Amino acid sequence: MGLTRQLTALACASFVLAPATLAQANDIELPRQLSWTAYGTGSAGYNQAVAIGAALQDATGTNLRVLPGKNDVSRTAPLRRGRVQFSATGVGGSFMAQEGVFQFGEQNWGPQRVRVLVANNGGAINLAVGVAGDIGVESYEDLKGKRVAWVVGAPALNVNTEAYLAYAGLTWDDVERVDFGGFGASWKGLINGQVDAAFASTNSGLAYEAAASPRGLTWPTIDPDNAEGLGRMQSIAPFFSVNKARVGATIDGTDGYQGAGYAYPVLVAMEETEPDLVYNMTKAMDQLFDEYDGNAPGIGGWAIDKQNYKWVVPYHDGAIEYFKEIGTWSDEAQAHNDNLVARQDALAAAWESLTAENPDDWASAWETKRREALAAGGFDVVF
Numbered sequence: 001m002g003l004t005r006q007l008t009a010l011a012c013a014s015f016v017l018a019p020a021t022l023a024q025a026n027d028i029e030l031p032r033q034l035s036w037t038a039y040g041t042g043s044a045g046y047n048q049a050v051a052i053g054a055a056l057q058d059a060t061g062t063n064l065r066v067l068p069g070k071n072d073v074s075r076t077a078p079l080r081r082g083r084v085q086f087s088a089t090g091v092g093g094s095f096m097a098q099e100g101v102f103q104f105g106e107q108n109w110g111p112q113r114v115r116v117l118v119a120n121n122g123g124a125i126n127l128a129v130g131v132a133g134d135i136g137v138e139s140y141e142d143l144k145g146k147r148v149a150w151v152v153g154a155p156a157l158n159v160n161t162e163a164y165l166a167y168a169g170l171t172w173d174d175v176e177r178v179d180f181g182g183f184g185a186s187w188k189g190l191i192n193g194q195v196d197a198a199f200a201s202t203n204s205g206l207a208y209e210a211a212a213s214p215r216g217l218t219w220p221t222i223d224p225d226n227a228e229g230l231g232r233m234q235s236i237a238p239f240f241s242v243n244k245a246r247v248g249a250t251i252d253g254t255d256g257y258q259g260a261g262y263a264y265p266v267l268v269a270m271e272e273t274e275p276d277l278v279y280n281m282t283k284a285m286d287q288l289f290d291e292y293d294g295n296a297p298g299i300g301g302w303a304i305d306k307q308n309y310k311w312v313v314p315y316h317d318g319a320i321e322y323f324k325e326i327g328t329w330s331d332e333a334q335a336h337n338d339n340l341v342a343r344q345d346a347l348a349a350a351w352e353s354l355t356a357e358n359p360d361d362w363a364s365a366w367e368t369k370r371r372e373a374l375a376a377g378g379f380d381v382v383f
Contacts, residue, residue, distance in 0.1 A: 042205040045265040055291035070182030071153035092156025102155030111347035113271035115316035119263035122301020126245035126259035133216025140168035149186035149198035163237035202248025203297035211249040278318025309333035314340035
């Protein structure tokens with residue numbers, strides 16, 4: 001069956017409720033079939049989604065279909081069209097989709113009203129640029145002149161790589177950019193000698209594969225005292241923070257790897273997604289945590305006590321209802337969330353206004369309109 005027909009079938013089945021099968025889950029009401037998009041097979045996001053799906057199946061009888069997408073657009077398109085209910089994505093399908101930048105700034109996209117349910121904020125892993133171990137790179141400065149992966153249609157991966165280059169005082173002009181059609185292809189390229197560096201979570205299955213390959217793998221460090229370098233990094237990717245990872249390829253069993261990270265994966269829905277469905281999915285992610293914890297590397301970061309309620313993308317009303325119910329939501333979190341919703345409103349209004357103008361050079365006009373709208377609303381101007 002083709003992907004479109006599979007997605008359509010899933011959507012049609014999405015409103016039939018399944019009875020819970022375990023006592024601890026008897027108040028979770030979810031469809032018999034749920035569908036998520038996630039990163040490609042072999043990625044940490046995909047592996048965690050599969051582990052969560054197994055727990056859902058055992059506890060509630062719900063069958064979770066995990067549909068791999070090779071880039072941010074392919075993960076977000078089914079969500080926008082209502083063909084999947086949720087997406088386990090990264091900053092590309094959440095923050096950058098909200099901002100309407102890169103591929104999401106093209107005329108057939110625009111800023112998306114995405115909403116967060118929960119996110120993996122474990123801190124056990126880093127999101128970093130891994131480097132082949134056979135080329136003598138010891139620091140990110142050493143990447144000058146080396147081959148660095150660029151994933152077509154994946155602005156999150158590319159901006160994050162750019163942020164690491166910026167930390168080292170480098171730009172894409174200082175390296176040899178090698179284009180790949182997907183995340184998995186970029187890491188296969190590293191393993192096969194087509195490229196020297198690529199971005200991933202430290203616990204990605206493909207990072208482990210690269211570490212075990214003849215080339216080997218290294219993660220150059222980020223110095224937490226390098227304020228200048230970190231300033232350059234965060235000016236490009238404000239969602240990054242310094243972090244010492246203890247889980248990942250070449251890291252497991254060591255004292256840890258000093259790098260940087262952010263929430264990954266992030267479980268998102270569209271604003272218009274039914275609040276009851278979001279409420280129950282959020283509840284399931286919390287109440288079934290013990291059932292899936294430990295079943296994929298780095299999965300512990302989904303715990304409810306690790307949630308960051310003041311992140312860069314607003315939470316869905318259905319998720320907020322659950323957080324209020326369990327006492328983890330605050331007035332400060334609500335004020336922050338309201339401001340993020342207002343930011344999305346400003347971006348949506350700017351997009352609608354520009355659409356009416358229909359400029360010849362859409363990309364340039366949107367960049368200007370977007371920045372003006374954010375500045376006028378008193379919001380931080382990023383990108």
